[in-house]
Amino acid sequence: MRFWIGMAITFAAACGIVAFVNFDYLFFAGYTILMFVMLATAWNILGGYAGYVNFGTPAFFGLGAYTAAVLYKAFALPLPLQILAAAAMSGLLGLVAGVLTMRLRGIFFAIATIALVVIMETLFINWRYAGGATGLQLLRPALTPPFESYIKMLFLLMAGMVLASIALARYIERSWLGRGLRALRDSEEAAECSGVPTLRLKLFACTVSGALMGACGAPMPMYLSFIEPASTFNLNYAIGALASPMIGGTAHWLGPVIGALILSTLQQIVTVTISSEMNVLVIGVLLVVFIVAAPDGILGLYKKIMAAIRK
Amino acid sequence: MRLLSFAAGILFSALALAQQGPIKIGMSMPQTGSLGAGGKAALLALHMWVEDINAKGGLLGRKVELIAYDDQTNPALTPAIYTKLLDVDKVDLLIAPYGTVPTAPIMPLVKQRDLLLMGNFSFQANHTVKHDKWFNNAPWNNASSWSDGFFEIGKKQGAKTVAFLAADNEFAQNLANGARELAKKAGLQTVYNQNYPPATTDFSSLIRGVRAAKPDMVFVMSYPNDSVAIVRAVNEIGVGESVKLFGGGMVGLQFTPIMESLGSSLNGIVNYNSYVPGIKYPGIEEFLQRYSKRAVEAKVDPLGFYLPPFNYAIGQMLEQAINGTKGLDQKKLAEYLHTHEMKTIVGPIKYGPDGEWAAPRVVQAQFRGVADKNMEQFRQAGKQVVLYPETYKTGEVVAPFEKARK
């Protein structure tokens, strides 16, 4: 119950900010941060709960973005429908990746996801209708009231999607699905022997994770009014989606959220202060340090500290 | 420390400043990523303009301040950067980043807020949004303005067939589409037409394909790294006896470090440029001398023929518009820029209604007699013989291509 109250309060806060604050930069930066929270949460469903590392976040994210862009260009589809279509396409891609590597070990799934990014990127570079390498410039549709600016609407939309993803992740985590995924992560063989439908759970996690990433990507073309392959399939999404849960903690839905909030805010600040590469280096080092020294992430550290205090 | 100044910056901006502060010009400039090398040289030129202006007493009696962030040639970063420039840094005027790819995403933003934007060597960035306060500083306007010269020269040599080799990026593809149209109109037959992904490092297979098609002209549209690799591949494998003309739209062959390292392999190539020594624009030689000293210190392109003069010219145009309208009103500035011809160190500039140069001035020049490992040779006129346009011509083309390379 507390969770739902927390969700409601957060959403109300977002609405409040949108209604009363008139500082566009906040919404631009905030949108990006929220986006990474959603990507991290989506990643964690497969990576944290099931233990299948996904390097290919840009493939799913980018496919979602391009699906939305192409549908908008062809049919002037409204944004909610774009999001649904994007989720469907990326979910399908997740399913395919899962099926291809079904009976193989986790490392092959990880390599397959890298392959997906390159193939997706090559596909869209060569598709003239979607802009090809040149990219596509898109004009935003007219605003619907009560929103005063498009970016505010996008911000609120993304806030809503983030909260929905978190709720979904939490539901999966606490249900039999979560238990099955955890069993699968700990030992696939043992899980199978105990009757856990590992194959179906794997495919389920792949699909859901992919779908959420695709949905996250869908508003991107509207955010930029522009889409082109190189930046859409950028490695940064892979890094952010992977590092955030690893740093925040993979076992609980709060982990990716904390990790993404910290990392993404850090990135936003560094983009306009120090150099960009230094920022990636910092994340890389943090990632390695946490993986080695604090395998349960910040949440794990917090638990340890709490336990030590109680003693 | 930077975090503190960032926070302090927001705080101070939030407390309304007195009007008599400096005039702030904001932009992002790629200083890393594929356009980083060019961007750094361009930024130096802009800084030089700001210093020159402030030495003269500033504009409208106020000092000029330039705020520039690094957008890493990444279009996903520019909307956030430009919103910050406007809302947090509260800049008075905007200049676009160098290149089309980082510029494209901010077009809707400036249109929505009805702001003046000075374009920086981009290509057709305004053709969808059609903003009326856009002024691109580049010597071309549409695709044919770029490739016209090359095809003219080829026609005079009696070329009947053409091969296209283009990078898969926005600039090369826009250019390629226009060039293919031109070729069709000129009645040339396309015998080879290939795009390649931007990360390609080995061109031997592609050059092999070009050679096998036996074209009369080879029109290449490439970015710096590919341009280098292509020149090297041509050197290794050769394009065949049939080729009369090779080059056209290769970016990078204007950058000093590249010219120096390629040396004699450049000979015979006919390529576009914005300025080569020998063209008499008023004030450019003096600027380049000053720039050269600063560039060596700052470790950027020491000769600076390609971008720096154009960026300096952006500053000059802003100066003339601001002094002409005696204010910073975006609408009046735009009107001034649309109706006046401005004098700059890259010659007189007049704008068409779409915000591009009304009269293009893309130079096509042929490399001749270039020796290896000698940067200074490029300062003299004659290493790049201007073939087009007629007004600036300094020599005749040497063809076929293989002959010109000896």
Place this chain on the structure above:
Amino acid sequence: MSFDLLLEAVLFGILLGCFYAAVSMGLSVSFGLLDVPHVAHPAIMVLGAYCTWVLGRWGIDPILAGVILTAPFFLLGMAVYRFYYEAFEKRGSEAGVRGIAFFFGVALIIEVGLILGFGVDQRMVEAAYIGKSLSFGDIRLPMRTLAVFGVALAMSAVLTLYMSKTFTGRAIKAVAQDEPALRLMGANPVRIKQWAFGIATAAAALGGAMLIVIGPVDPGMDRVYIGRTFAVVVLAGLGSMTGTIAAGLVLGISESIVLIHPDLGASWAPAVSFTLLLVVLGVRPQGLFGR
């Protein structure tokens, strides 16, 4: 498509393929035999390429530089494996996810470190054999690919012989097949694995030298080579040295032919290795000569 063009493409593909095989051999050992999820292998190779460039600035021939670098990189490899073992392998299966993520982090750090140290621009080396080509009639083969072909063959021969003829080599194969048995026979599997990983890393260094001879390098190149090396290793069948050569040739020739294909052309060339990989994973995951 003329026959000459096709022939030239196939020849070029063979040369290139041998190069791909050579740079993948290290991965064949570390991933194929030792089961280490070494996605940082191409990054180490690129690091080797940059070290070669640095040595080149002091006038050292790139291939010689590559050979020189094998020693320090061998030691580096041993150290990395030791660290990996202590931090992950010892602690059991959870290590799977974290091991992969760890190497991903390492690759990232190497890539960004190179950018910070050398900038994003490409680096090239110069040598007597770079820039010229050998002609047979209308066919022209660049000397740099011939040089690398030679080195690749030599390296493959050395590694294959080592793995089959020497004691340590066979111990490495044994540790891959049956670790408990090896332990029972008195050999320390961890030391052997360390040694093997060192060899793999040394091979990566020489691979890096070859890489910069073949063409210019930039810090982001490791990404496309992840596809190529893993495609070769998976297609070969994990752990098979001879398989690696065959798989390398398949990849090299496919890429070369796609490059001259009038419709597919260069736009699809980088996707060839990854597509091949996915196909192999889907259709015959044990590869050509898999164990």
